Amino acid sequence: MSNALTTEIKGDLDAIVEAFLYLYTESRRLTKEIAARHGLTGPQLTVVKMLEALGELPLSRLSEKIRAQNSTVTGIVDRMEREGLVTRVRSAADRRVVHIQLTAKGASLARGVQVEPMDIFRDALSTLSAEEARSLLRVLRKVARRVESKVEEAAEAEAKRGTES
Amino acid sequence: MSNALTTEIKGDLDAIVEAFLYLYTESRRLTKEIAARHGLTGPQLTVVKMLEALGELPLSRLSEKIRAQNSTVTGIVDRMEREGLVTRVRSAADRRVVHIQLTAKGASLARGVQVEPMDIFRDALSTLSAEEARSLLRVLRKVARRVESKVEEAAEAEAKRGTES
DNA sequence: GGCTAAAATTTTCTACACGAAACATTCACC
DNA sequence: GGTGAATGTTTCGTGTAGAAAATTTTAGCC
Numbered sequence A, B: 001m002s003n004a005l006t007t008e009i010k011g012d013l014d015a016i017v018e019a020f021l022y023l024y025t026e027s028r029r030l031t032k033e034i035a036a037r038h039g040l041t042g043p044q045l046t047v048v049k050m051l052e053a054l055g056e057l058p059l060s061r062l063s064e065k066i067r068a069q070n071s072t073v074t075g076i077v078d079r080m081e082r083e084g085l086v087t088r089v090r091s092a093a094d095r096r097v098v099h100i101q102l103t104a105k106g107a108s109l110a111r112g113v114q115v116e117p118m119d120i121f122r123d124a125l126s127t128l129s130a131e132e133a134r135s136l137l138r139v140l141r142k143v144a145r146r147v148e149s150k151v152e153e154a155a156e157a158e159a160k161r162g163t164e165s
Numbered sequence C: 001g002g003c004t005a006a007a008a009t010t011t012t013c014t015a016c017a018c019g020a021a022a023c024a025t026t027c028a029c030c
Numbered sequence D: 001g002g003t004g005a006a007t008g009t010t011t012c013g014t015g016t017a018g019a020a021a022a023t024t025t026t027a028g029c030c
Helices: A004-037 A041-053 A059-065 A072-084 A104-112 A121-126 A130-164 B003-036 B042-054 B061-063 B068-084 B104-112 B121-124 B130-164
Strands: A084-089 A098-102 B086-089 B098-102
Touching: A004 A041, A004 B003, A004 B121, A004 B130, A041 A059, A041 A072, A041 A098, A059 A072, A059 A098, A072 B068, A072 B086, A098 B086, A121 B003, A121 B130, A130 B003, A130 B121, A130 B130, B003 B042, B003 B061, B003 B121, B042 B061, B042 B068, B042 B098, B042 B104, B061 B068, B061 B098, B098 B104
Parallel strands: none
Antiparallel strands: A084 A098, B086 B098
8 A cells, every 4th residue: 555656646636636626716716706897796696697597496496506505595695686686586386485586687797797607617628628528527427426425325324323322 | 619519518518517516515515524523613624634734833824724814714713712622822933923733632633533624535536547547637637727827818817907997 | 175294495593614804913124 | 213014803794504493385184
């Protein structure tokens, strides 16, 4: 476990983690900067663009899309509603559900912002060849599967601790 | 720009972005969960591990290390001090400087937590073959370079706008 | 049909994290 | 001794999540 080869691989892994973190934080920073240019926060821009692309959405659907909890999105929508960017509409079909929809003001703002969130990242990715993209996707999926199984292991360990007590 | 091939590549790119976000959010969530098991928050675990590895640090040094603003770290250290995990010590040499150091309680806690932040991600990466790791690193670096140049372009455009006004 | 229990959806409440800007203190330099 | 930079804190608005509460729907049962 401590010969030259494994040391080299370990260095590669650290470099991958570093590159990964760099890409993530930088993409977030850029999104935020673009949003600020239009008087929005990062998450607000994400929401505006999501609604522009998909039309009105139940709050919980929106939460899933932006990978946040309902309680988080409630706050974001509160502030956007205060600014007149979106409105809440009770669903007639299922009155538990609240649809979030863009106002005219929100929609026009959405049209005005050219760059979608993550577009810089996507744009950088588009410089990859088809082979490179495919290979990257394959490797990321492999890593994702591995993380996923880790998550399941942890959940099982958790459940086991539960039965013991 | 709308034939079958480019459409397919576009789908790959979306999938890459999605996998990327999944990996990041999941790694953060797991770190947070491990921290919670020891009565800490995610950032607090990061700080504890950092201080264990490097010894006492000025607050601004700590801020750099964990990629956060001084104002953010002030709050984190406040809460950790309240819990008796760290102490603030004014530097005798430069009285502007506040050294953050682990207490006995903080140090013993640090020893008790095996997993460092991002270890889950690193662990998942370690299932890659040497070739895969090298290829992933190469592609990520290519993307990172591309993002970097985008950032510089934006900075120049910003500067130009500045001189015009 | 009407009642009750369970499930689904959203909001409220509480605590922490985060950054920008304004501020006080201290240092370094002239 | 005055000026400007460095260091840390405070304040304010936002984002983030989890737990509990509120509201409505759904299913099962008589």
